[in-house]
Amino acid sequence: ARVQLMVLEAASCIPAAAPSLSRLNSDLLDITTLYQDWAEPYEMWECKLAILATAGYPDPLLIQSIWTNIIDREMERLGNADGQTKKNAISRKIESLGRLYVSSSKYFPLEFLVKKLELISCKERDGDHTWVPFTLQKIGVDLPRLLDVYNRIYLAKESAWLTAGDDIHILRVLATIIASFTDNPDIVNNNDRRQFVVVCQDAVSAYLGELYMKQSQETSLMVSRFRDIQARLDRI
Numbered sequence: 001a002r003v004q005l006m007v008l009e010a011a012s013c014i015p016a017a018a019p020s021l022s023r024l025n026s027d028l029l030d031i032t033t034l035y036q037d038w039a040e041p042y043e044m045w046e047c048k049l050a051i052l053a054t055a056g057y058p059d060p061l062l063i064q065s066i067w068t069n070i071i072d073r074e075m076e077r078l079g080n081a082d083g084q085t086k087k088n089a090i091s092r093k094i095e096s097l098g099r100l101y102v103s104s105s106k107y108f109p110l111e112f113l114v115k116k117l118e119l120i121s122c123k124e125r126d127g128d129h130t131w132v133p134f135t136l137q138k139i140g141v142d143l144p145r146l147l148d149v150y151n152r153i154y155l156a157k158e159s160a161w162l163t164a165g166d167d168i169h170i171l172r173v174l175a176t177i178i179a180s181f182t183d184n185p186d187i188v189n190n191n192d193r194r195q196f197v198v199v200c201q202d203a204v205s206a207y208l209g210e211l212y213m214k215q216s217q218e219t220s221l222m223v224s225r226f227r228d229i230q231a232r233l234d235r236i
Helices: 002-011 015-026 031-039 045-055 060-078 083-101 110-124 131-138 143-156 160-164 169-183 190-212 217-234
Strands: none
Touching: 002 015, 002 031, 002 045, 015 031, 031 045, 045 060, 045 083, 060 083, 060 110, 083 110, 083 131, 110 131, 110 143, 110 160, 110 169, 131 143, 131 169, 143 169, 143 190, 160 169, 169 190, 169 217, 190 217
16 A cells, blocks of 8 residues: 555656546555556656565666666756755655665665766766765665775776776775774774774775876875875774
8 A cells, every 4th residue: 555655646746647546546456556557657766666675576687777767867857957966866865765775685786876876976076975975874874884885896997987087986985984984983883893994904905005006196195095094094
């Protein structure tokens, strides 16, 4: 019934679906019918996600496609709005849906979403490397998990970042994630803190090793940033 109400609300905003509203109002329909007769033909992406989660139907590629459409539709809806407005809107969307699905990796594919959102951030080139991690922390993704996901994305060394305009974008975000911990170590559970310091130290050493091999003004700045973070980690 909850999903049907969600479909009804979405259908009420779609003129083409108007003739079928009475059926949604009068009959209690099964989720297969809701998916096939409304969510799929009228591209109700959030309803599709809710139906799949309710049915316990794990289809990773379909889930990724739905999330892509949810985010892309939000971007299209905002049209020529400035970058900050778009980021705020996407953050609100991720927060509202994330609170429903963040506990399930099947329906909240964290690594996929981080990559999708960070590519948007990379293309904006506005120097804000905190909004994606901050949004995810607000819905309960802890710092160790975030670091693990971002580190995996960094190690994949995909060309998408260079194409988007900044091949060390993920390193910049990693710096802000680890720096946020050195600024406030209490954000990591006391029982996990010592181990997390070691993980961060190992990661920073690896990042510095790779940056030393790249000679540019940008990488020199990142070397200085990570050296400062390294020194602060040693004091925790």
